[in-house]
């Protein structure tokens with residue numbers, strides 16, 4: 001098949017993306033509203049980190065935290081890669097999307113702050129067990145424009161995050177293209193596109209509920225490990 005036809009292929013059905021994907025790639029500080037909250041400048045280029053795929057959990061499982069740690073919720077649009085993607089241009093990048101999910105980029109701020117002070121990697125603060133709750137697979141066709149999707153999060157019933165991906169500093173296409181210059185993205189890989197303003201800490205026995213447009217909602221409880 002000619003390559004231009006391959007690149008226009010319809011969405012790929014990947015309901016088992018969290019089992020087959022080999023990477024979770026995150027973008028940090030990608031929302032203007034969060035940069036404003038945190039009083040930091042907009043990044044000049046995407047700030048990229050990896051989360052371990054062993055951090056995935058699905059609805060029905062619990063987020064586990066130690067009582068002594070500060071762990072933040074961050075609601076995000078997850079982009080699921082549908083086909084191998086290496087050094088793609090921004091104008092072609094959206095062709096490589098297989099679908100989407102709603103995700104929580106749970107972040108252990110206690111560990112991350114120590115890592116920042118020591119100029120150490122973010123891996124433990126971002127990739128601990130249960131740090132990546134995800135929704136079901138959302139087919140590509142259900143989201144016409146990934147740069148214009150509402151997302152929200154409630155903590156124990158109170159709205160804490162209420163944003164839209166149109167507030168992202170780097171577009172979905174830019175993120176895919178940027179990451180693909182360095183690492184090949186493969187079917188089932190997940191790209192977390194950043195979180196809007198309102199991120200904050202959870203405590204044991206809290207309940208997080210979040211949603212993406214009228215496409216999906218999900219609920220997770222927080223349980224202590226100690």
Ligand SMILES: O=C(O)/C=C/C(=O)CC(=O)C(=O)O
Nearest residue numbers: 027028029030107112194195
């Ligand atoms: O700056 C930090 O210490 C941590 C930032 C984040 O965790 C931000 C994100 O991951 C995000 O904006 O999505």
